Amino acid sequence: MAESTSGPGSTIPLRVREFFLARQPILDRNQALVAYELLFRNAEAGPARITSDLSATASVIAHASQLGMEKVIGDSVGYVNVDAAVLMSDIFKFLPREKVVLEIVETMKVTPQILARVEQLVADGFRFALDDVITDTEDVQKLLPLVEVIKFDLRDMPLSALLKLTPRFKSANKKLLAEKVENREQFQTCLDLGFDYFQGYYFAKPVILSGKKLSPSQLSIMQLMSQINSDADNAAIERSIKKDVSLCFNLLRLVNTPAVGSPRRIDSVTQALMILGRNQLRRWLQIMLYAEPCKKGHAMTPLLTLATTRGKLLELIAQQVEPRNRGMADTAFTVGIMSLMDTLFSMPMEEILQQVAVVDAVGDALLHRKGVYGELLSLVEQMERIEEAGTMLDDLVARFRLSSEDLCNLQLSAFEWSDSVARYA
Template sequence: MAVAALNMDVTDLGAKDFFLARQPILNIEQELIGYELLFRSTGVNRAAVTDDAAATAAVIEHAAELGLHNVIGSLTAFLNVDAAILMSDVVFVLPKEHVILEILETVELTPPLMRRIETLTEAGYVFAIDDLVQESARTDQLMPFARIVKVDVLKMPVEEIAALSASLRQKGKKLLAEKVETIDQFKLCRDYGFDYYQGYYFAKPDVLQGKKLSASCVIIMQILALIIKGANNYEIVRFIKQDVALSLMLLRLVNTPLCGFRRHIASLSQALLVLGDRQLKRWLQILLYANPNSNRQSASSPLMILAATRGKMCELLSQKIQPRRPNKSDTAFMVGVLSLTDALFNLEIADVIGQIGVSIEIREALLSRAGFYGGLLLLVESAEKPELLSPARLNEMLSNFQLSAEEFYSVQKEAFEWGNSVSENMSADEQSKH
């Protein structure tokens, strides 16, 4: 359908003059249910709010071209919208069954806009009130049309969170806690009846002194160490067979569409032969996060998806920067995946990588974000949290690697799609067992 022009200047922004932050949203069971997609302009000479609204509008207008579906897979996208987007026909480009529209706190609620929100609600679009810290006459206007209310818990004392959550629950609203960055914050919001949680609290380690890895994780670590040292397949198979669950998981994995083999792989020896050291090392790293004996097992684990996506993004960036050095891209993948093992095992990351025997380059990247790989990891991590990354700083980081914003977004999109496919294929395999 034809899309009406927006009442803002997005033409000079450029369809790909931005980067994307994909912030995970989990339910009370700690399952990933969606992402808030934050599109940030890379222009350094504009007002931030105008830029970001324009970036979002440009993305919506070019949704098919830019692959919005690839970014979220089958999950739900939470999108910030302002009056210009809501009043235009751009909004009809969005699949209403996979999108929740967040009304920014800066939006002026004029009578025409309120009628438009009512019309869109009747058409099946779902709205959320964004960044609420207290109820007001303004939020009272929006409340009849909002299914979800997002509460900025960082800005509120505990007693105010308790009172506000009780009031909103009485109104029948689903509650989403924003900016949840620690396990303690999650537990607090859970106790006050919040339904959804946005933030990277699940990616923070709760370090336990004297904690030991599970037997399966130890075996995976030992296998990774063997591969790095160049051990033969016989020795690797012997180690894998020590853990029946790991053996079965690896065999199921090589028979999914992810690996692309046309014939059925029936044995571990055959699996190692067709995979090769490079692919085996890659899948073992990811299987750490889906370990059946891990406290955080699950193919849909947000930690696993984040680790897989980080690894792929580091790999793709390395390929773009140094296309004739494939070994560097393999190392970059490993740095990205292993960067979250402290959160996975609740151990200091130095203790985790000490059990694998990684190279000095990998060690320096993970411990101090130093060197080529550390720079890649820092860029990827920074883009996950746009509130901490100014356009000027992003452009500086990209220029250090001679990358454009368009190239960076292309890498993000491909990595997001790959991470989604890993989760979906492994989830389908989990379901086939039951």
């Protein structure tokens, strides 16, 4: 048990792992990943309880030795919600001030004591954001000199109000963050208004372009994946890789990253095939598809991070559910990482599956969220968006007989692995 102090003489008992966790990407104007907002939902409590006990949330994060904050956010910054009880507590000695931005919830009444406490924490080096600002209230004005970031929830903000408020906060030299950005049009509107940061899954939604063709390098990778799926011999696979110098170089660079975990350096395609095996080779080819745009200056890191996290988490859950079935874990990884290829290629998933053959179970999962792999994918998608997840999340957790502690441990492993891949990609 951990305890969270939430006021003079009061403590809140807390089982540290009795929650679901999500990290939601925060992107800059170039759509590069700069931070994550950390969201917690009490296990089996329903979506309405997402931030019902912010003291528990803060306590979980504060006990970094138990959670491992660096595993959750990697090299990024973490945005964390705080309320009056948390602000007046002593948990801040546990928090790495250079790695967090504290989000003051919009419902908090700004008393003289709260104002003094925020001033003290700012003097100590902590940074603050104001969450869900919908109007320029007296409380907002009191806190404005002390905060760096103003957050607007686009679901609750009419465009007329946004047009009125943004110049006011920009003139005060505040960074503006738009959250719940759900489509490219909203992103473009906020970009035009001068917003600095963006939060929401618009970047993961496919924008289908008719007649879109794969680039030559993407086509080479897809053809290689088809060769592996159709059991071509090693010599034929080697020849295909060696035909494309860039593909060969990037594959060898990727398979020598810490995420692969090879005990010795891999210096040739022959070695890569021998040491990795076909399933692992397919995995790294899939990752290369997401990594390739990064090398051309396109900020696709969030998509790479999301896809690799999905793939790894699906694999780890499958291993937990069926520990003796390695094939199930490999297939689950493929489902997770392929689930965003329609966004990556700006093509319907049906067209992608015509170009790279997959087994029926994978196709059913990707197209219809059916079968065991479809349920696994749905589970992970629900966990990414726990704010909106209803009873379906609890049902799927129960379906796979997972505890919230199991899921938390698997998520931390997936986050860590994915961040390692993105760092070297």
